[in-house]
Amino acid sequence: MFLPYKILIAYMENGKDKMYEVRNVYFRIGIVLGMLAAVITIVYFTPMPEEYFLSCDRPCHHLDWPMICRVKMKIEILQYQTVFCENCSSNSTSCRSICLRNRLHSTITTNNQIPGPALHVCQNDIIVVDVLNAIPGKSLTLHWRGQPQNEMPLMDGVPMITQCSIPGYTTFQYKFRVTSPGTHIWHAHSGSDIADGVFGALVVRQPHKFDFHKKFYDYDLKEHTLVISEGGDENSIKNHYSPRALMINGASSNSGKETHTFTVKQGKRYRFRVAYVGGLFNCPVQISLDNHILKIVSLDGNPVLPFEASSIDLMKGERVDFIVNAKVNEGSHLLRITSLLCYESVREVNALVKYNNGEATGNENKKLSNPSYIRPSATISAQEQRNFSTRPCESKVGHLCVETAKSASKMPAQLKTERVDRKIYLAINRNTDAGGNQKQLLSTSRVYSMNNITFVYPSSPLLSQYEDIPGNLKCNLYRKPSSCLNDTTCPCVHIEEIPTGSSVEVTIIDQVGDSKENVFHLHGYHFYVVGSTNLEKSMELENIKELDSKGKLFKRNLESPVLKDTIRIPKYGAVSFRFIADNPGIY
Structure with missing residues (x-):
């Protein structure tokens, strides 16, 4: 007679279980919807980065997340008129000869500038570059020299090896992680396009904690990045290229009026980053700084055990980092870039390293209206007078070769x-x-x-x-x-x-x-x-x-x-x- 009661209790217990199950389902759905609403709210109110030119130039820290650095590069032909003779006197023969060559010139620019935009990033950042080729009837690619492209070999930028060339009036996107720190360059893969001006600096900095040479310098300023190139009278599209002058960051001092000025503070040590992109000719260049010894710390972006030289020879495509110890008396000192071997006459471009009692501010373009304040080059002792060349050769007294440099990393x-x-x-x-x-x-x-x-x-x-x-x-x-x-x-x-x-x-x-x-x-x-x-x-x-x-x-x-x-x-x-x-x- 107790059976119906037991059945009733069983039905009641089953009903409670079903109610609990329904409540659990609603509760879980509520949690999911709440999380989704929170994500949508965060995304909606988070300011989105600019589509292009999101600068990744910042102090690099080992605990920071990598950034996505997006850049747009528009490659196009720029026409211009030379104005070398605007201040010529009527009886100046040399100036008149320059004036006779004045005509409408053309060159290839990236974002309307030569060199193209310099990319300063931290190791492991992701670079996204949208390249717009706005040159009719011409195709090209960009190579990122110094980056091994371990994760994305398709981004190496070699036509018909890793990609098809970028035709005129089309856009191609390069996307890769910068894994190799150091001073590097990006440039068109074709040598003639490099000569026309399609190149720029690619500087990949390490967190200070991992920098092998951090104890050797006080400042690593982006303004102390030098891209050396050859300038020409006509672009190679017209097959009339002739080297006119050497240039530092797109500027030449052949006229004797303008040059770059790099400001330093006495008693401080500065890291200079130099890349030589060259031109159509295999012309090595020599770098020296009056009254200073250069401490070489990196070659092609790879750290070396520091050694000193009074001058450095580079060939196109090579890079070097050196430390300048600003311990000389105040004044301005010529940073000389001299072309070797290629020309009957010496081709040279000069910049200034200027001592300033104030804080180092980087560089500025300045007219040398009073060159008398430039300190003359003092005689360097015979023990300090030595040239370093990246050319394989036999080292001897006063001349060091690439075999002299020793890698800071151990050979496997x-x-x-x-x-x-x-x-x-x-x-x-x-x-x-x-x-x-x-x-x-x-x-x-x-x-x-x-x-x-x-x-x-x-x-x-x-x-x-x-x-x-x-x-x-x-x-x-x-x-x-x-x-x-x-x-x-x-x-x-x-x-x-x-x-x-x-x-x-x-x-x-x-x-x-x-x-x-x-x-x-x-x-x-x-x-x-x-x-x-x-x-x-x-x-x-x-x-x-x-x-x-x-x-x-x-x-x-x-x-x-x-x-x-x-x-x-x-x-x-x-x-x-x-x-x-x-x-x-x-x-």
């Missing part, structure tokens, strides 16, 4: 062994005409090659469409298309395949000898320069391999070699460098 143990996993020899040579008339070829055109292979750009980007390239167009020293077997030089897509993670040594040899030196830049990597020699004459590749196998080519430095991404190859010289192939991609 995998690269310290005598043998490496992959050894590559690349001999720079040049075509001759069918009759072997070398003299006639020199007077007309020069078609260079490596291992007698002239690189031909593929029809599709290799990185994204590798399989679209026909197999008979891919080649290297040991695998050439059948159409090239009987030819001295083979035009094809030269590819050296390297297994990921392997240790690699590359030896580059100059067999041509028709210039003082060549410049080699490796994308995607920094490398250790382990050896170099001057052969003094052209040698066959097989003979060089034999000398190297016997250990007679040069002695390798496997203890503390310098770390770079750009190296100079001397006339009839050979240079070897090593790296670990840990950055997959096509470079």
